[in-house]
Amino acid sequence: MLDRVDIKQQLFERFDERTFTEQITADGMPTLWVGRDKICDVLKFLRQDSTPAYRMLFDLTAIDERVREHRLNQPAADFTVVYHLLSLSPVAEIRLKVALFDDDLTTPTATGVWPNANWYEREVWDMFGITFDGHPNLRRILMPPTWKGHPLRKDHAARATEFEPLHLDPKRQDEEENALQFKPEDWGMKRESGDTEFMFLNMGPNHPSVHGVFRIVLQLDGEEIIGAVPDIGYHHRGAEKMAERQSWHTYIPYTDRVDYLGGVMNELPYVMNLEHVLGIQVPERVKVVRVMLCEFFRITSHLMFFGTYVQDIGAMSPIFWMFSDRQKAYDVIEAITGFRMHPAFFRIGGLTMDLPNGWDRKVKEFLDWFPSRLAEYKKAMARNSVLVKRSKHIGAYSQDEAIDWGITGPGLRSTGVDFDLRKARPYSGYENFDFEIPTGTNGDCQDRLDVRIEEMFQSCRIIEQCMKNMPAGDYKADHPLTTPPVKERTMQDIETLIAHFLTVSWGPVVPAMESACMVEGTKGLNGYYSISDKHAMSYRTRIRTPSFAHLQQIPLISQGGLVADLVAIIGAIDFVMADVDR
Known part of the structure; x- marks a missing residue:
């Protein structure tokens, strides 16, 4: 396994050591805080010039830090953008963080370094309201276009009972349907070129070949696919x-x-x-x-x-x-x-x-x-x-x-x-x-x-x-934080019974x-x-799923093919929409 000191040393030699603040984490992954003015330079170095090269942007997410109580040896921040990079050979990981504050929630886009940063940054903007300067099309990706607020902020409601009852009257229904209208110009697409007038075709979100509530808008020249825009979020459950x-x-x-x-x-x-x-x-x-x-x-x-x-x-x-x-x-x-x-x-x-x-x-x-x-x-x-x-x-x-x-x-x-x-x-x-x-x-x-x-x-x-x-x-570890504990050991005295009850009800209290x-x-x-x-519960849980990353490739691998080819492509990706939308 890669010597963790080595990659930090490479970064310190390439950049001023004062550029970084190191954070010790429970998983032992090298974790460094970087200023937003340097983040893209650091990402490019790790992708291309470090040894090993961290070729894959494995994940990109954010944290609302505003009500977090235990942040030992971490820079002050209202929000944190987190980059998780992966080297495949040898297997090595590194985590980079950028601190942001309420009055200026902006940081440069990483889409110029990795193409798959596009959806991840859109998700962070959608869920947290963080803007990525230079992003080609920063818009909602999981929530409806008409949604108010950013759901993964700590001050956003979490239960249906915290909202007003949904009332979809004809006026609101029209507003929601109009918001879903596809406008090619918004995606940098042209309606025509030379003597050709392109056709735009909706596949989904209810279509037998899209394997769930998944929508793709196709730009077609006859049967040939000129462009494709995947549209997800119809299965998002929070x-x-x-x-x-x-x-x-x-x-x-x-x-x-x-x-x-x-x-x-x-x-x-x-x-x-x-x-x-x-x-x-x-x-x-x-x-x-x-x-x-x-x-x-x-x-x-x-x-x-x-x-x-x-x-x-x-x-x-x-x-x-x-x-x-x-x-x-x-x-x-x-x-x-x-x-x-x-x-x-x-x-x-x-x-x-x-x-x-x-x-x-x-x-x-x-x-x-x-x-x-x-x-x-x-x-x-x-x-x-x-x-x-x-x-x-x-x-x-x-x-x-x-x-x-x-x-x-x-x-x-x-x-x-x-x-x-x-x-x-x-x-x-x-x-x-x-x-x-x-x-x-x-x-x-x-x-x-x-x-x-x-x-x-x-x-x-x-x-x-x-x-x-x-x-x-x-079939279970003999450990006080194992949940639930072995039942045969709960009837010895009142203390073990109480411990069992609390463990089943609340689970373990996990250290910060x-x-x-x-x-x-x-x-x-x-x-x-x-x-x-x-x-006794998570402050933040990030779920990195393969399907979310895989669907981003559809515009790349479908261009120049036929609609019938797209059906095969979608099937061969093997995704689950709940895995995409979460």
Whole structure:
């Protein structure tokens, strides 16, 4: 792993050391405060000239600091803009911060350094009201255009009961509909060029090929796509705002609903982050159970992708077969967790309960049946001549373009980059498993399909190793902040009963800290950045999802293609709108 002193030394040598203020964080990530007049220069240096080069803008967000009580050794600020940069080889991270004040909430845009800064900066403006000078089109991205206020500010209402009852009379309905009218000039588009008059076509937000409430406005010259404007936010539910009103452990079920096809995969970075901060070492049995369940959800998510992608291309039957096959995987998940899609099975420090009797028999039955079934799908569908012609060389992007746009997971590996966090920086015991990292060559729709198919085979290998090598031991750490504690230890005396009641009701009081954790999710890198102000609930929870980054690439990879190609491109990205909008 990179010596953290080294990157700081490089920055101090390239810039005046007084340019930076260092902050110690619970996750140990190098964290430096920079003045807004220097932030773009520092970002460019880290992207291009540092060793290693932090090629990817992994995340960009903000914090409302105005009511935060514990900010030890941090510069004064009303708001903070946070940049999270990532190097893929070697795996290294750095966090930069810019302090802003109420009377001047402006900082330069980073869109000249990374193209994917565009949406992240729009989100920060939408949620916090921070302006990025030089941004090409700073407008709302998650909230409706008519929304008043900035929802992630601490003085903005958090519950429906704090608002006036919604009354959508005809006048207001007209106002809302007019606000959604697409004006090409606002996006730098022309209505005509030379002898050509362009047509503008709405796809979505209710359209079978956009996989949810997702809208794309297309600029067309006949059937050819000249430009595309993705429009998101129709599924926004305020998941990060809700984290400020839930205790640390009662927020776990909310995580399942982010990538709602990923199940416990959403819970893992959240609980691992808190376990690291609280110093909780989970038993080996817990690690292996977590890995096994995550890989089951990788299979169910990829099966959904496979079936819907083939359906988008034009085959109708496979989606029904794959839905049936997913049910067999969900049967195993339900037998172990008690639930199917959203188990909320992981806990801070362990699991809800131990594995039930006979769990290994259910797992073995699935492993004996599924790989041959998947091989049949691969031969009959993924190699179908029509699908290949509709997928090969469609929606292709290079390795550099993928990294510039923040693409991770199968989308990145389809370009030939063999980056998988389970191998590059193992967590939860993944270093003990034998599996391969499938990669593609062209970064096109066909490669993105093939990578996911091969990943399902690898998930079966991992699950089999879990089944054959499941450690004995407890399903929960013996730690006072584990939530909820083991029930058998709560009836000894009144003190243990009270402690159990308070822990279940409130969860742990987490020390004042900042910490981030990421995992290799079903669609790419999932990350949680948690800030505690020494309370029983989060001061700020940032959810970094892969789908939000992935949808930004659509204008790039669809330009020059046909509308039919766009349908394949959207399907091959494999996104979930709840994962985009949160």
